Amino acid sequence: MRITCPFCGERDRREFYYQGAAVALERPVADAGEEAWDAYVHLRDNPAGVTKDLWYHESGCSSWIVVTRNTVTHEILDCTLACDTKSEVSI
Numbered sequence: 001m002r003i004t005c006p007f008c009g010e011r012d013r014r015e016f017y018y019q020g021a022a023v024a025l026e027r028p029v030a031d032a033g034e035e036a037w038d039a040y041v042h043l044r045d046n047p048a049g050v051t052k053d054l055w056y057h058e059s060g061c062s063s064w065i066v067v068t069r070n071t072v073t074h075e076i077l078d079c080t081l082a083c084d085t086k087s088e089v090s091i
């Protein structure tokens with residue numbers, strides 16, 4: 001997979017660190033219970049289709065990038081600096 005960094009251009013995905021989905025998780029209240037905390041810490045969606053993921057250009061310019069991609073076709077639809085996206089991103 002090739003990711004286009006807005007600063008460095010197209011690069012191999014091995015130059016990047018995958019953080020996860022580019023959405024803020026809603027943290028449970030302190031006394032929410034074991035099940036809520038287990039879901040918060042361990043459970044993530046694994047959708048088939050278009051997703052937005054957060055990647056860090058670890059071997060490049062150290063930018064955080066929101067990558068929009070299709071998990072079925074592996075097509076990358078967009079790469080945007082995380083700082084240029086709305087507040088949905090949590091780094």
Ligand SMILES: [Zn+2]
Nearest residue numbers: 005008060061
């Ligand atoms: Zn870069």
